[in-house]
Amino acid sequence: MSQNDASATETLDVGRYWRAILAAKWRIIGFALLMTIVAGLYVMPMPARYVATSSLLIDAEHAKVLSIQEVYGLNSNSKEYLQTQFEVLKSRKIAQRVIEKLNLVNHPLFNPPAQTGPVQWLRELKSDVTHYLRDAMPALANTTETDAINNQNNTATQSYDSKLDRVIRHFSQNLTISPVKNTQVVNISFESESPQLSATIANTVAEVYIENYLQSKLDVTTQATTWLNGSLEGLRQKLTASEQRLSDFYEREKLVNIDGVEGLTTDEIQGLSKQLLTAQNNVKQQKAIYDKIRDKSGDINGLRQLPEVMNNTSVQNVDRELIRARSKVSELSRIYGPKHPKMIAAQAEITSIEQARNNQIATLIDSISADYLAAYRSALTKVSELKQELEDAKARYRHLSTLETQRVSLQREVDINQQLYNSFFTRLKETSELDGFKTPNARLLDEASAPLTATKPKKALLVLAAAFASVIFGIMVAVFSDAFNRGIRSVEDVENTLGQRLLGLIPLQKYRRSKNLPIRRFFEKKHYQFSEAIRTLRTSIMLLRADKPNKVILVTSSVPREGKTTVAINLAFGMGCMGKVLLVEADLRRPELASQFGLPGFHPGLTNIIAGTHSEDECIVTDEVSGIDLLVAGSATSNPQELLSSVSFKKLIALLSQQYDHIILDTAPTQAVSDAMIASSVCDSLIYVVKADSTSDKVIRSGLSRFLQLGRRIDGVVLNKVDLKKATKMGVFSGFYDQYGYQAASYQMPPAEADSLPQTKAG
Secondary structure (H helix, E strand, C coil): CCHHHHHHHHHHHHHHHHHHHHHCHHHHHHHHHHHHHHHHHHHCCCCCEEEEEEEEEECCCCCCCCHHHHHHCCCCCCHHHHHHHHHHHCCHHHHHHHHHHHCHHHCCCCCCCCCCCHHHHHHHHHHHHHHHHHHHCHHHHHHHHHHHHHHHHHHHHHHHHHHHHHHHHHHHHHEEEEECCCCCEEEEEEEECCHHHHHHHHHHHHHHHHHHHHHHHHHHHHHHHHHHHHHHHHHHHHHHHHHHHHHHHHHHHCCCCHHHHHHHHHHHHHHHHHHHHHHHHHHHHHHHHHHHHHHCCCCHHHHHCCHHHHCCHHHHHHHHHHHHHHHHHHHHCCCCCCCCHHHHHHHHHHHHHHHHHHHHHHHHHHHHHHHHHHHHHHHHHHHHHHHHHHHHHHHHHHHHHHHHHHHHHHHHHHHHHHHHHHHHHHHHHHHHHHCCCCCCCEEEEECCCCCCCCCECCHHHHHHHHHHHHHHHHHHHHHHHHHHCCECCCHHHHHHHCCCCEEEEEECCCCCCCCCCCCCHHHCHHHHHHHHHHHHHHHHHHHHCCCCCCCEEEEEECCCCCCHHHHHHHHHHHHHCCCCEEEEECCCCCCCHHHHCCCCCCCCCHHHHHHCCCCHHHHCEECCCCCCEEECCCCCCCCHHHHHCCHHHHHHHHHHHHHCCEEEEECCCCCCCCHHHHHHHHCCEEEEEEECCCCEHHHHHHHHHHHHHCCCCCCEEEEEEECHHHHHHHCCCCCCCCCCCCCCCCCCCCHHHHHHCCCCCCC
């Protein structure tokens, strides 16, 4: 749907609702007047009520003279504190104290009226019987006198409590506590029939609230003092016991300065740890050198490369002698050959020096090995001794740590008990000093004064509100009634809701509900609207298929009592004025044509022709008044669908089509049976009758869909029983027939119809 279509539909809906409101305007106005009168009668006797207001300033932060105020447990700086005070003002306790202070239980405005009715009558009867029995039997009166007095006392107590409860409820209902936004001010308002009483109660509530706070504060202080006195002795005993345990600990462990001893032990452990680390490194170095010497044992060249050998003075001297001898051999080799005696002597000298060096290295290695082995063993011994000393030092430190832990625990217990004792002792002294000091948390800012004018009821406003509400209610009822009405009432409903064309509409006719519509109304001149509606329908049907034969016309509806038979009869009358017409009653289940046209019920008809028991001439009769021919249902049958679907029925309709200009079939409703669907196979046009503003569109669409499923085309819808007065009010069919001046006095029947009509009293 496009936006334009949607806008048009929405405008149409609004217009429809507006027409519904206009149609019900007199009912809405009448209902509004009635409700206004009722509201006026109810409001006028209502007594005037006055509201007096006092202002109370609640101090969220008041000076703390002593820290004992922390005992109260309320944080006055929080938002919850003010909200709590507002609830306290509305509490039952405050209300009861105000009631008792002002003796409102016996006030005329609060004291409920005396109980009347059956209950009071039974109580009086019981009292009379009791007095009679006491007078008749003095002994019984003496034995029950004490019980009677007790019962009277209990009854009086219960009566007072019940009365007090009622007064408190009435008091709370009329009391209003209104905090002023973003301030610490609260307004206390009370409503009653007495202006002076309203002001007195508003001021008294504020006073009682302040008194209640001071009393609560005093009660808490007293309770705190009692509790502190009871707890202080226990705390003193705990403190003494904890101090004694700490003293016994020092005496038992012989401790003077455990912190200093623990520090010396810590230093000792650190020193031993450093010595042990040095000794362990020395052992590793000695072992590494010894392992190198042992690995290179037998390898003179490898041993000579050791730092300990290379740095030895004797080895260095031999190395210098060896260098000198080799230098000498090098110089002689330039002069002499290798076998020269000098060369041989020089080589022998080198060999001798090398041998001496090797021997010296071997001796040095043996000495170094022995020294390092001894040093290694000494280092191992030193490491073992240091480990033992370190373990002993750690053991002493652990023992001292355990003692320190015990001391700290005992000292902490002493400190805590001392703090608790001091705190409770201080609070006790503060509480004693605060006992006579009272600081209120609020003060009366503005006293309430007796109002001069009544606050409510606003009688005129209430009456106007009742009138306005009743009008709105009436409009809503009219709109909702129209919205939930699923009936078809206009051309738009036929086209948009049903998707069909409107062939015509038949105005609602007044007649006795116990009888059918008079059969000759079409010919009565005073019912010109009805006659014109039938002629309009006739014209629509004849123009519908101008290029095709339109002889057999089927008339049906969704459900019974929609007027399809009336439409079929009067359509036959209308077409009978212009040609030869046969009206066939195809509703074989509930036939009515015979009775309406005054024919006997046993008159043969359609079923007899199909069954072959009678001929067409025997069954078809002519209505002398209208000139149309009738073929009634005939004898009752148990299988109407078989008859309508038979070949004989189709042949009969085909034969009659050759003899008549138009044949109108009146069939059964579609939602009741399927006879109309079967009979539609022999029809040229299908007319669907809908009762206006009655049958649900869902039921109608269901009936139409049954024909569409069979491939039958529905030529249009006839909207029957249209209430023109109601439709005119709603603007649906305004001036549909008389807008061009076609009144009964001015209407002239077409000559062709006038000549064809019989001369009757009606027409």
